[in-house]
Amino acid sequence: MPDGVPPESAVLTEVMSVPYCGFEKAMSPYAIGKEGFGPGDTVVVLGSGPLGVCHGIMAKIAGTEKVIIVGAPESRLRLAKKLCADQVLNIETLNPDERLHEILNLTDNRGADLVAECAGIPEAVSQGLDMLRIGGTLLVAGNYIDMGPTSINPQRQILSKNVRIIGVNGQTASSYCASLRLIKKFQSDIQFSDMITHKFKIDEAEKAVKTAMSMNSLEVAIIP
Numbered sequence: 001m002p003d004g005v006p007p008e009s010a011v012l013t014e015v016m017s018v019p020y021c022g023f024e025k026a027m028s029p030y031a032i033g034k035e036g037f038g039p040g041d042t043v044v045v046l047g048s049g050p051l052g053v054c055h056g057i058m059a060k061i062a063g064t065e066k067v068i069i070v071g072a073p074e075s076r077l078r079l080a081k082k083l084c085a086d087q088v089l090n091i092e093t094l095n096p097d098e099r100l101h102e103i104l105n106l107t108d109n110r111g112a113d114l115v116a117e118c119a120g121i122p123e124a125v126s127q128g129l130d131m132l133r134i135g136g137t138l139l140v141a142g143n144y145i146d147m148g149p150t151s152i153n154p155q156r157q158i159l160s161k162n163v164r165i166i167g168v169n170g171q172t173a174s175s176y177c178a179s180l181r182l183i184k185k186f187q188s189d190i191q192f193s194d195m196i197t198h199k200f201k202i203d204e205a206e207k208a209v210k211t212a213m214s215m216n217s218l219e220v221a222i223i224p
Contacts, residue, residue, distance in 0.1 A: 019058035039063030047118030056084035122150030
């Protein structure tokens, strides 16, 4: 761990390494066709848990012009706005059609350049495809366990829009060091430790796990 990085920030390294790998993949084919991701783009993140907020943070670090986070509850969205989000949409007050309408309004009716699925539900993949612009990129990071199938229209949602779909199933070994370096570099601008909403002692480990599984927390840490 580099000097000057507090443990409350360093514990986010594993989570941060997932969006690091995703954005690294998305940036690679950035050519005349405007595929992939680049500075000044608009990113929509589906999911406001730790994975979603870390994708929003990585998007900001990578030079995103606008980050829109879609999720719930309101407590998570408030923290997301403090850390990285320019706009937030609450899924408890907006249905899928209304959310899509808001995304189009916020992107001059183009759609997002990149959508990161961090919700962990299959339906979010289809919703993310609808939110993309022509030539946009979808990162699928949240469905890392089998949550079942979902319905997709290949012609309308993929072929006609020339979208790219990137699966991000874990991290590379080198992404851990890179994520730690980024946490150190940007810790004066981004309060990473604010993501730790709950702290427990080691003998409260079971309570910590149950809290982490609830929607009332963001990131949970055990303090030795």
